[in-house]
Amino acid sequence: MKISVIGCGYLGAVHAAAMAELGHDVVGIDVDAAKIEQLSQGHPPFYEPGLPEILASAIGSGRLRFSTDMADARGSRVHFVAVGTPQQQGSNAADVSYVDAAVTALAPHLSAGDLVVGKSTVPVGTAGRLAALIDASGSGASLAWNPEFLREGFAVQDTVKPDRLVYGVRALPLAEEVPLVEEGSTKEAPSRNQLGAAGFETAASRASSTSGNHPDVDTLNEVYAAAVASGTPLVITDYATAELVKVSANAFLATKISFINAMAEIAEVTGADVTQLADAIGFDTRIGRRFLNAGVGFGGGCLPKDIRAFTARAEELGRGQSVAFLKEVDAINLRRRQRVVDLTVEALGDTVWDKKVAVLGLAFKPHSDDVRDSPALDVAVQLRGLGVNVVATDPQAIANARGRHPQLTYTSSLEAALEGADAVVLVTEWPEFAAIDPVWAASIVRGRVVIDGRNRLDAVAWRAAGWTYKGLGRP
Numbered sequence: 001m002k003i004s005v006i007g008c009g010y011l012g013a014v015h016a017a018a019m020a021e022l023g024h025d026v027v028g029i030d031v032d033a034a035k036i037e038q039l040s041q042g043h044p045p046f047y048e049p050g051l052p053e054i055l056a057s058a059i060g061s062g063r064l065r066f067s068t069d070m071a072d073a074r075g076s077r078v079h080f081v082a083v084g085t086p087q088q089q090g091s092n093a094a095d096v097s098y099v100d101a102a103v104t105a106l107a108p109h110l111s112a113g114d115l116v117v118g119k120s121t122v123p124v125g126t127a128g129r130l131a132a133l134i135d136a137s138g139s140g141a142s143l144a145w146n147p148e149f150l151r152e153g154f155a156v157q158d159t160v161k162p163d164r165l166v167y168g169v170r171a172l173p174l175a176e177e178v179p180l181v182e183e184g185s186t187k188e189a190p191s192r193n194q195l196g197a198a199g200f201e202t203a204a205s206r207a208s209s210t211s212g213n214h215p216d217v218d219t220l221n222e223v224y225a226a227a228v229a230s231g232t233p234l235v236i237t238d239y240a241t242a243e244l245v246k247v248s249a250n251a252f253l254a255t256k257i258s259f260i261n262a263m264a265e266i267a268e269v270t271g272a273d274v275t276q277l278a279d280a281i282g283f284d285t286r287i288g289r290r291f292l293n294a295g296v297g298f299g300g301g302c303l304p305k306d307i308r309a310f311t312a313r314a315e316e317l318g319r320g321q322s323v324a325f326l327k328e329v330d331a332i333n334l335r336r337r338q339r340v341v342d343l344t345v346e347a348l349g350d351t352v353w354d355k356k357v358a359v360l361g362l363a364f365k366p367h368s369d370d371v372r373d374s375p376a377l378d379v380a381v382q383l384r385g386l387g388v389n390v391v392a393t394d395p396q397a398i399a400n401a402r403g404r405h406p407q408l409t410y411t412s413s414l415e416a417a418l419e420g421a422d423a424v425v426l427v428t429e430w431p432e433f434a435a436i437d438p439v440w441a442a443s444i445v446r447g448r449v450v451i452d453g454r455n456r457l458d459a460v461a462w463r464a465a466g467w468t469y470k471g472l473g474r475p
């Protein structure tokens, strides 16, 4: 299938390459000429494991090319919209102006039968508005919303083999509605009030079937043929549900992290160990152990801005109270950054001025170079603001961090970061940091104090090597 992917950032570049790898004929379009130039040469503009390989293979096969010209979307049957939806300046709300601009620029190039597929994370109601915009263009194209759940660091595998697919599709006119019960079936037809807001069967009644009997569902099934054939769970629903699925998934994950971090705060005043607490409650399969790692908290280009945008949108809808707890989730999360700063200052003693602190990590999580709203970078910047001589290192994120905070001192050498340090702060749980030999590290630092902002170090081994070890929520 001929496909265009509009917006070639962390999401779009991976999506474009993965779609080409799956056999589609793809053009990736972005307004950033430097990014397009890099991608065209097979060089990802960011670090993502596995992306260089599929990019090279897809470009080599002739099935993937990149362009800055929206006219190159012409002729594609499916147009994925993967542009950014960052937090607005001075507000919690999402800035949807990039999505609006992309769809407006795309509209003149659409033809009847084309399907525009939103992948960006948007406030509920956006898809309905964009569908009206596409209708007004008179092209005969339609819109679906297909939220993306990829995790940076695992983006390629998550795109090729998603854990679920969600299609938010337009309501078909009721006259076009398909029979809800197959001929000869003894099952009763569902009543009108069992139908979804979209005016046809909802996910509950349809999810077991991959043949949507809806042209846009059929098109999406063709795009994702491999995933659909392998039995990937499929939820077919209306626009609003599809939009809400994404933000509520992120709200849930953020809440789970802040929940355990709130327990860490209680553990800190009671002498309890939050890591053991997490293990113990995590054995309950209703709770589960994942996303229960207490530490410096979540960050990145999604969770923080998505929970804020959700709160802002709910307030606009007169339902602010329903998700007011997300403000507390955000506040707990930000307090953990402060806690790491406070522990470090405490460890440095009376004066912090010009004491050297090795900050291990800048990316918001390992296996990524993304520093958007990164707790690690935030801690480094706050310590620098207090006059600490911060020397920060990260396997992949130095260039991005330097672009945002040139005032910090960076080194790609772990040894150079540790050498002569008065304290060591671990804030991104890269495997190479977790694997540091505490005996070796003790031999090159000046002060043997380590603040483990991710609770990833072996406290017993570090203490045995002469370190004062401070974890979060641990005695």
Ligand SMILES: NC(=O)c1ccc[n+]([C@@H]2O[C@H](COP(=O)([O-])OP(=O)(O)OC[C@H]3O[C@@H](n4cnc5c(N)ncnc54)[C@H](O)[C@@H]3O)[C@@H](O)[C@H]2O)c1
Binding pocket: 006, 007, 008, 009, 010, 011, 012, 029, 030, 031, 032, 035, 082, 083, 084, 085, 098, 101, 102, 105, 119, 120, 121, 122, 148, 149, 150, 151, 152, 301, 302
């Ligand atoms: N990064 C993730 O892990 C992830 C996961 C799921 C969903 N999302 C969502 O996907 C969307 C994109 O996120 P991202 O992390 O890829 O952002 P990003 O900033 O890395 O990429 C966005 C890209 O869109 C381009 N762009 C902006 N306006 C454009 C226009 N009018 N036409 C063409 N290109 C344009 C930008 O130049 C940029 O390259 C966001 O809504 C985000 O919330 C991201």
